[in-house]
Amino acid sequence: MDDVTGLGRRLGVMGGTFDPIHYGHLVTAEAAAEEFDLEQVIFVPAGQPPHKPPGAVSDAGHRYLMTVLATLANPRFAVSRVDIERPGPSYTVDTLRELRRQFGSGVELYFITGADAMLQILQWKDPESLFELCHFIAATRPGYGLSRLEKVLGPTALRHRDRILPLQVPALAISSTDIRRRVREGRSVRYLLPDAVAHYIAKSGLYAEKRVARA
Numbered sequence: 001m002d003d004v005t006g007l008g009r010r011l012g013v014m015g016g017t018f019d020p021i022h023y024g025h026l027v028t029a030e031a032a033a034e035e036f037d038l039e040q041v042i043f044v045p046a047g048q049p050p051h052k053p054p055g056a057v058s059d060a061g062h063r064y065l066m067t068v069l070a071t072l073a074n075p076r077f078a079v080s081r082v083d084i085e086r087p088g089p090s091y092t093v094d095t096l097r098e099l100r101r102q103f104g105s106g107v108e109l110y111f112i113t114g115a116d117a118m119l120q121i122l123q124w125k126d127p128e129s130l131f132e133l134c135h136f137i138a139a140t141r142p143g144y145g146l147s148r149l150e151k152v153l154g155p156t157a158l159r160h161r162d163r164i165l166p167l168q169v170p171a172l173a174i175s176s177t178d179i180r181r182r183v184r185e186g187r188s189v190r191y192l193l194p195d196a197v198a199h200y201i202a203k204s205g206l207y208a209e210k211r212v213a214r215a
């Protein structure tokens, strides 16, 4: 018999590399929770992002700690180590199955990520199962328009069109790539991410050196 524990609960799953986490991510999670009436948003830092070469991202321990620091003050936010603790590439289909096992198969999961990341979704592992496991909230900058997403996704995703929910987030003009560049160049990152994360970056020396293998 199917385990329907968690029936009626709507949980957000905020998937990302978070290298580093910034206000764009936090505003996105808060907006998604409000817009789609999510009881909680669980941030899931990818252990080994499947589409990036090993060594191209910072150590998962650093990214996890920065995510904890950034989300600490919000009672609706939590952080999961599910991807960090699972060896091998962090395929989203495995993440969602594990979260269903933890929270009960009755929960409704809303996977929140950048619309640019979602453009590749047909190349993700087992896309058909992904659409059965969750709704997708595709966060975009204003003016991005989901028509681009629809064009790229083709018939598989169009069959699941009602499972893809657009969310416009002005703060997404902030980007992790820009923050890493600023740190490398010794420029200010103030007001782009929480102070605690900025202090962590400074103390640990993250992003001081240029990474060559980045995707």
Ligand code: NAP
Pocket (backbone or CB within 6 Å): 014, 015, 016, 017, 018, 019, 024, 025, 028, 044, 046, 049, 050, 051, 090, 091, 092, 093, 112, 113, 114, 115, 116, 117, 120, 123, 124, 125, 139, 172, 174, 175, 176, 177
């Ligand atoms: P990415 O390619 O680094 O990011 C693409 C764009 O989306 C960037 O502009 C990024 O901005 C933005 N973005 C990423 N996560 C976001 C979030 N949660 N909210 C708002 N914007 C976000 O993507 P990624 O972060 O490595 O991966 C995103 C998620 O997709 C992860 O959970 C990853 O595991 C999953 N994924 C799964 C597969 C698979 O199952 N095969 C393949 C690829 C990705 P920032 O750089 O500022 O974050």
